[in-house]
Amino acid sequence: MIKVADLNIPVIEDFDINGRKVLLRIDINSPVDRKTGKLLDDSRIKAHAETIRELLDKQNSVVIISHQGRPGDDDFISLEEHSKILSKYVGREIEFVDDVIGPYAREKISKLGKGEAILLENVRIVSEELIEAPPQQQSKTFLVRKLAPLVDFYINDAFATAHRSQPSLVGFPLVKPSAAGRIMEKEVSALSKIFNKEDSPKIFVLGGSKVSDTLKIIEHLAKNRVADRILTGGLVAELFAVAKGINLGKPNMQVLENKGLLSLIPRARKILLSGAPIEIPVDFTVEKPSGELSNDPENNVSGIIKDIGNTTIEIYSSFIKEGKVITLRGPMGVIEDERFRIGTKSLLKASIESPGYVIIGGGHMISMLDKDVEINPNKIHVSTGGGALLLFLAGDKLPALEALHMSWVMQSGKS
Ligand SMILES: Nc1ncnc2c1ncn2[C@@H]1O[C@H](COP(=O)(O)OP(=O)(O)O)[C@@H](O)[C@H]1O
Numbered sequence: 001m002i003k004v005a006d007l008n009i010p011v012i013e014d015f016d017i018n019g020r021k022v023l024l025r026i027d028i029n030s031p032v033d034r035k036t037g038k039l040l041d042d043s044r045i046k047a048h049a050e051t052i053r054e055l056l057d058k059q060n061s062v063v064i065i066s067h068q069g070r071p072g073d074d075d076f077i078s079l080e081e082h083s084k085i086l087s088k089y090v091g092r093e094i095e096f097v098d099d100v101i102g103p104y105a106r107e108k109i110s111k112l113g114k115g116e117a118i119l120l121e122n123v124r125i126v127s128e129e130l131i132e133a134p135p136q137q138q139s140k141t142f143l144v145r146k147l148a149p150l151v152d153f154y155i156n157d158a159f160a161t162a163h164r165s166q167p168s169l170v171g172f173p174l175v176k177p178s179a180a181g182r183i184m185e186k187e188v189s190a191l192s193k194i195f196n197k198e199d200s201p202k203i204f205v206l207g208g209s210k211v212s213d214t215l216k217i218i219e220h221l222a223k224n225r226v227a228d229r230i231l232t233g234g235l236v237a238e239l240f241a242v243a244k245g246i247n248l249g250k251p252n253m254q255v256l257e258n259k260g261l262l263s264l265i266p267r268a269r270k271i272l273l274s275g276a277p278i279e280i281p282v283d284f285t286v287e288k289p290s291g292e293l294s295n296d297p298e299n300n301v302s303g304i305i306k307d308i309g310n311t312t313i314e315i316y317s318s319f320i321k322e323g324k325v326i327t328l329r330g331p332m333g334v335i336e337d338e339r340f341r342i343g344t345k346s347l348l349k350a351s352i353e354s355p356g357y358v359i360i361g362g363g364h365m366i367s368m369l370d371k372d373v374e375i376n377p378n379k380i381h382v383s384t385g386g387g388a389l390l391l392f393l394a395g396d397k398l399p400a401l402e403a404l405h406m407s408w409v410m411q412s413g414k415s
């Protein structure tokens with residue numbers, strides 16, 4: 001059992017999970033190369049191998065579920081390639097099953113032998129999975145009703161999706177004995193220890209493309225006075241720049257419009273007006289229509305913004321040097337293209353070389369870490385989470401953890 005604020009989170013040791021059938025929710029959502037559709041990074045897949053191996057060593061039959069991307073996005077792809085990589089890291093074959101709740105998947109689950117594992121297809125092909133609702137409601141979804149009767153236990157190892165109140169995360173704990181997996185356990189234990197409210201200044205480097213999520217994170221960080229400085233990059237920065245009244249030019253406004261982000265401008269403006277400690281880039285690396293690159297000031301951009309600019313890198317790096325705790329999530333630029341990795345890599349370098357403690361999260365950000373450099377755990381925590389990590393640090397109760405707590409209350413009769 002681990003205690004997280006006032007939640008009791010059951011762990012694997014709290015049950016006799018040997019030779020049983022286990023439904024294991026992991027998060028192997030990974031960056032995808034838009035051109036080839038292949039995975040660009042396997043850090044999350046590698047991380048989850050530990051829990052799977054342990055369950056298989058204990059002769060459990062392991063049914064693995066995960067998501068990848070969101071419907072409509074380029075990275076909403078099958079988990080077939082993931083199963084091959086997972087098999088490599090676990091050291092055992094993990095068969096990919098091209099189904100989630102249909103008769104084929106259910107037969108595969110029923111016939112699964114001891115010490116065997118299967119990976120079901122991307123759980124987000126089941127449309128219910130995209131709807132967020134309270135655990136009670138999610139426990140009545142088809143996903144839960146079809147799969148729960150076939151397993152003995154539910155284990156949630158998906159820390160990176162713990163901020164979503166989706167059926168695969170919060171529905172099962174209400175109907176099955178449930179526990180946190182090893183990644184979930186390690187993340188919440190480590191982060192609870194590392195992140196002290198008193199440590200200051202706390203610097204947050206927030207970029208990427210999940211702008212609505214990031215606005216929510218910033219609102220929570222600001223409300224709970226957790227951040228001393230928020231350095232923005234990626235599409236998050238572009239939205240704040242526009243909200244501040246900076247003219248980024250028609251093509252960039254078009255990018256924001258195409259991504260459905262313009263409606264978020266009033267919300268970003270409200271955050272700025274509330275006095276949240278937001279920093280916006282003073283220059284950008286842009287790609288001109290000719291394909292040429294240029295480093296332009298924020299109010300005179302001559303192409304599509306692809307990364308933060310050189311002066312911004314310098315300014316942000318100097319803030320980072322002063323930080324006691326630096327948390328980075330979401331890249332500064334379009335890192336799928338090697339030419340636009342400079343901003344992200346430079347800020348990662350500045351953080352790692354700074355005297356502060358560094359927390360690195362989010363699939364895209366961790367993919368930029370140099371795989372050959374050893375990570376010193378006394379200096380750096382590499383989290384599998386992005387949004388979940390930030391909301392956890394902001395002091396939010398993550399729905400997946402709350403559901404595990406509810407499960408424990410139901411099992412033990414305690415509160
Ligand atoms: N200026 C930009 N314009 C368009 N996309 C961007 C920009 N900067 C970053 N991105 C995109 O953000 C995506 C990653 O964001 P996100 O999913 O929020 O990060 P993470 O997975 O680390 O949480 C990448 O696909 C990257 O191309």
Ligand SMILES: O=C(OP(=O)(O)O)[C@H](O)COP(=O)(O)O
Binds near residue numbers: 069161361385
């Ligand atoms: O990659 C994830 O989140 P992150 O980008 O915040 O790290 C998780 O897999 C959650 O995915 P979602 O934000 O589509 O629910």
